Amino acid sequence: MRFLIGLGIAIVLALSVTVVGYFYPSSETAEKPLPNSDYRFIKTACWFDADWTATITCGELQTPEQFRLAIVILHNDAEQRRADPIVYLQGGPGASARLHTDGIKSWLNWMRYSNTKRDLILIDTRGTGRSKPALVCSEYNQFNQQLLRQNIALGDELAQGYDVAAQCFASSAQANPQLDYRNFSTQKSARDVRALMAQLDYQQWNILGVSYGTRLALEIALQEQQTPQTVKLKSMVLDSVYPAGFGGVQTWPQVLDEGMQQFFKGCSAQHECIKKLNESSIGDVVSLEQHFMQALRNLQRNPISITIKRWDGEAPVNFVVNDHRFLSATFAAVYNPSDWPTIIDAINAVEEGRSDLLKPLMEPFINNSMTSDFNSLTFTAVDCADNPVLSETDYTAALVKYPLLQEYTRDQWRYQLCHSLPSDSPLEKVAPQLPTLILAGALDPITPVSWAQSVNQQWPYSQLRVREKIAHSVLGSDVCLLEHLDEFFNQPEMKFTACAKEIEN
Structure with a gap:
């Protein structure tokens, strides 16, 4: 998730449309579009430097809408290697999987440290990282650069950012129909991930989703229930859960x-x-x-x-x-x-x-x-697709109920870009019908532990673990849980008891 009042913040949920990150135009030459077809996974040479002893598969998933999504599979070389891989779904929306040299080095260290004995599959979803075509806008980038040096009242900054970003979406779609905002949504990304797994040589697979990645995971689970496929989704770990019906502008106050x-x-x-x-x-x-x-x-x-x-x-x-x-x-x-x-x-x-x-x-x-690992336009398009605009009356009621910082949240409803990017099919709430471990930090300010507790009560196949002294992204701080993830993935139907002395429900 991405949170913003005025200028952008990485790794959080946006409170405005202005300066949530820079856009970096692609330096690559234009390629001929693929003919409209089914999904295809094509192996490619890896584009980064990595440990030569590691076994890595690189490739791209080609979608029916002619997107090309970068894929990296880090193969686990453990003697007792498990056959069911872990698909990691990062936060955002709009965050890349960091499929570059520094990122891959970090992922290899993560995989060795967590010792899950499973392959780790990473994907740059639509509009993130190395995925093509890129959702970029030079005018918005210029606006951001100019804004840094100016002292502008929040309302004016929101209004100006709204106009620039709305024009960016319009001009991008006009220049390339693939970049229409309706091609960016959690539903479409979920179909992409499922299609990828159908193309690979696995019989079962697992998901580890963090923050927004948990929302994508839940949509994948819903689609699996509605249209099962041969490759079976076995289990999920949802860290800092952000389900449908939560988040969006209405929860910001x-x-x-x-x-x-x-x-x-x-x-x-x-x-x-x-x-x-x-x-x-x-x-x-x-x-x-x-x-x-x-x-x-x-x-x-x-x-x-x-x-x-x-x-x-x-x-x-x-x-x-x-x-x-x-x-x-x-x-x-x-x-x-x-x-x-x-x-x-x-x-x-x-x-x-x-x-x-x-x-x-x-x-x-x-x-x-300013990181190139995050794309703000993608964030906005996906967030608007997932969260329909609610009434201004309801938003005003939230301001009254949470008055401490209402001076900074008052204008957010008026200037949310979702007014210009209406949702065609917002996400459905779903109770996943497969073993799910929910992790929550009691100090988490952006995906509050109350969200995790609420959904856990409604999901009969879920277990909840709350870490008292941790905030957002439990596995980023909890060494014990990270070291024992394999225990859940090995027997997801069993009660997960690892690290019980360090965690309280």
Whole structure:
């Protein structure tokens, strides 16, 4: 999922249409389109450097709509190798599988560390990573670059971003009908994944989905139930579950409010955070919440200009930190409790007018928003396809119920691009009819543990494990669970008891 107030945040759920990431035009020459046909998987030479001892298959899945989706299969060389692979479904929507040299090295380390004894299958879904054609827009990229250096009120930024992005979708579809927004949806990606597995040499397979990847997994499970195929989906692990009926603009007031409240409460109980609080000017007289809200007011009156180093070696970025951009960066850091002390430092930096002390919070925020591993237009197209626009009356009621930051969520309904990209067939809620392990972090601000608890009660084939001191993406932090994933995949019908002392339901 991707979350945004004004400027973009990587690895989170968008609150606006503006600057959720940069678009990188393809440098490859245009290729002749394939004739309209069924799905085909074609093996290719690998395009990255990797460990020469690893056994890797690379290829592309060609879809009936003439998309070409990059596929990488990391083969497990364990002596007791299992025959049923794991298909990893990443977050987003719009996030790539990182099928480049650095990404593949990380995946090989992940596979060896998790020791599942299974092949790992990775896919760049439509509009992500190396998939072709690419959903790109130079005008939107230029708008983003200009915006960085300007102090613009949130409402104006939303309005301008809406107009630019809407025009991008229109011009992209006009130039290439394949890039019509209706070709990007969770339903279509689910069909793509199922078609891939039907093309490969496996009899059974498993899914490991994280964040948005859990939503894609659930749609795959629904399609499997409606139209079973020879290759059987055996089991699923859903980490930080984001099912149909949750998310979308209608939940943003609640998610932002509750996520920040969780930070205010949790930071006051975390050792490293307490140490920072004691070293700062935040005391018992002024609560952390009040101190944070004061920082927003200060930045609204007096924004701070900073220069941010680019991680990709490009020229440094001149960036204006105002209130809503500071809120966006803070919410990105709320995902990981280990980053909470950095937020305290940044609050004090605003109070002291110290631009240098803002950089530890803002540098990862800016760099993650510029990564080529995320495509913002794809995010928007898929999110709108999955979540129909609800009434403004319902949204207003949510603002009243969650008032803490309504100044920053008030205009989100009006400027959501889904008004211009109406959904033809929103996702259905589904209770998967196969063994499913749900993992949730009690501190997760973006896919709250209440979502996981709610769906677990409705799914007779599911088990729920809640990690008390973890936020988003449990397997990214929980070493014990990662090491014992094979126990679930080996016997998914059995009660999963690994790491019971470290996890509480």
